[in-house]
Amino acid sequence: MNTRARRRMLVTASLASVSALALAGCSSSGNASEEPSDEKITLTITTFGTFGYDDLYEEYESAHPNIKIEANNIDTGGNARTDAFTKIAAGSGLSDIVAIEEGWLGAIMEVSDTFVDLKDYGIEDRKGDWVDWKYDQATDADGRVIGYGTDIGPSGICYNGAAFEAAGMPSDRESVAELLNGDWENYFKVGQEYTDKTGKAWYDHSGFVWNSMVNQLDEGYYTADGELNVEGNDVLKERFELLGAATESGQSAAQAAWDWNGGKSFVDGTFATFVCPGWMLGVVQGQVEAGGGDASTGWDFADVFPGGAANWGGAWLSIPETSEHKEAAAELADWLTQPEQQVKQSTAAGNFPSTIEAQETLAADATPNEFFNDAPTGAILAERAKGVVAQFKGPDDSVIQENVFGPALSALDRGETDTQGAWEQALSLLNELVG
CATH class of the missing domain: 3.40.190.10 (Periplasmic binding protein-like II)
Structure with missing residues (x-):
């Protein structure tokens, strides 16, 4: 983590009125072994505001009996920022999947190595799914893609x-x-x-x-x-x-x-x-x-x-390096942001999708x-x-x-x-x- 990023972390924590935290714990756990697909595991996910994911969690668990989803929803994007940066500074505590809001994506990009490069999990195969600027926004200066686009x-x-x-x-x-x-x-x-x-x-x-x-x-x-x-x-x-x-x-x-x-x-x-x-x-x-x-x-x-x-707004789902279940977390985040699920999310919460196919579906749908x-x-x-x-x-x-x-x-x-x-x-x- 560079000096500028460390300074930004301290400023962010101060503005959020949290106690000063040591930054030495920003190491990754990238060598953690991945679990077999049939191993029973719990995946944690932190979102904020109104994401409309509750029914989707149940649907995913039904299709994946070995997966239990433990969801934490924070009331506002600002409070979610505080939560995320406090845990990044501490070097622990982040969920397996973390929702990142557009307004603080720029700050996340200064510590983007906190999150895995989703190209290692095949996101490039889906690049054409999203409006181009949504995919580009989640790409850091080193070309690493750190987020699956949810809504705009x-x-x-x-x-x-x-x-x-x-x-x-x-x-x-x-x-x-x-x-x-x-x-x-x-x-x-x-x-x-x-x-x-x-x-x-x-x-x-x-x-x-x-x-x-x-x-x-x-x-x-x-x-x-x-x-x-x-x-x-x-x-x-x-x-x-x-x-x-x-x-x-x-x-x-x-x-x-x-x-x-x-x-x-x-x-x-x-x-x-x-x-x-x-x-x-x-x-x-x-x-x-x-x-x-x-x-x-x-x-x-x-x-x-x-x-x-x-x-105004929009979010991404990112996988921290500290996750012990990166592959399973990436599979869930990928599924939640597929066009079919984005349409369901929109029905549940009004969120407008960032994938082109889901947008076209809603454009043709005059459901009152x-x-x-x-x-x-x-x-x-x-x-x-x-x-x-x-x-x-x-x-x-x-x-x-x-x-x-x-x-x-x-x-x-x-x-x-x-x-x-x-x-x-x-x-x-x-x-x-x-x-």
């Missing part, structure tokens, strides 16, 4: 049709798509009309909207060649000011990220729209149900996104999603995926989003600062945490 994050707009109707606005999907078609300025213009009419918020909080606005740019917090790209970035600041003006005018509901008052804010009309990459559909449904709502609450999904195509007012969510996401190319994510991308802009935008949401003050707070945190 093409985005549409979730909206509460009942709230739109109460405001005298059109609520059918086609009309909403037409209403919101255009750039972010148009989205906030319509939002201001909604807020003025109802006295209620347009979006849940500024952080998620900001993440979507940044992800849509050709270059976000980093340039394509890996340089920090925040200070002096006029395009980024212009977008921040546009969002800030909308927030200052009452369009934000100032919700805490990943909380939403236990789901009640999705049910009681606290806000009317929500930025929705495919994987967020499962989050919305889970929050509505947690808040006491159901399909009749009125949430819908429109084939539109301000500014056009955007990708009962929870989202019978919206053909799979087909809509297939349409939203057109033109999507993932943005380069640097090593501290998720730190900048969550620990730099997150607090600044929360302060703006709560009225504790204005837009300029929030921008300056973000730059101060950037210099303190990232440098």
Whole structure:
């Protein structure tokens, strides 16, 4: 492990508020012998958020009586990052399969030798399965491929049709798509009309909207060649000011990220729209149900996104060098990411697949999603995926989003600062945490 990687590990652990850990334990166990195929073993897997894998685990265990899957799901991608880097720093504790999120893939690539090269397990034979940039993202500087692609994050707009109707606005999907078609300025213009009419918020909080606005740019917090790209970035600041003006005018509901008052804010009309990459559909449904709502609450999904195509998120399944069951783990990860399983995953959780065949299946499938007012969510996401190319994510991308802009935008949401003050707070945190 090189000096830069060691430094990054310490910074990551510090930002996650974990205790300092020695880095001497980063050795691999690459010489561990593989088990016979009929040996009874337990495979551990760590995912995060809403992966939709529960039924697939049962299906795999039924077909492989010698395999028991022990699953651990962490609530958010940020907490999963903390968990992964803490265990990498300790040199032990990682599951046989670890889900890696797009936002911290750049940091993982600095310690990519922690994970096996999946070319040793035949992933090159499947290279054509995925959209090319998904496979390329999981390839490190030495040409090692460290992840089986799961989903990508093409985005549409979730909206509460009942709230739109109460405001005298059109609520059918086609009309909403037409209403919101255009750039972010148009989205906030319509939002201001909604807020003025109802006295209620347009979006849940500024952080998620900001993440979507940044992800849509050709270059976000980093340039394509890996340089920090925040200070002096006029395009980024212009977008921040546009969002800030909308927030200052009452369009934000100032919700805490990943909380939403236990789901009640999705049910009681606290806000009317929500930025929705495919994987967020499962989050919305889970929050509505947690808040006491159901399909009749009125949430819908429109084939539109301000500014056009955007990708937020996506993940990979990786096999740590510390796994004692690398071959069996690779077989399971390979199976979970096959097109057939990706379609099932999408049905279970709304995640949009990264394999071309699965995408084509969903594009041709207009099956209505009962929870989202019978919206053909799979087909809509297939349409939203057109033109999507993932943005380069640097090593501290998720730190900048969550620990730099997150607090600044929360302060703006709560009225504790204005837009300029929030921008300056973000730059101060950037210099303190990232440098």
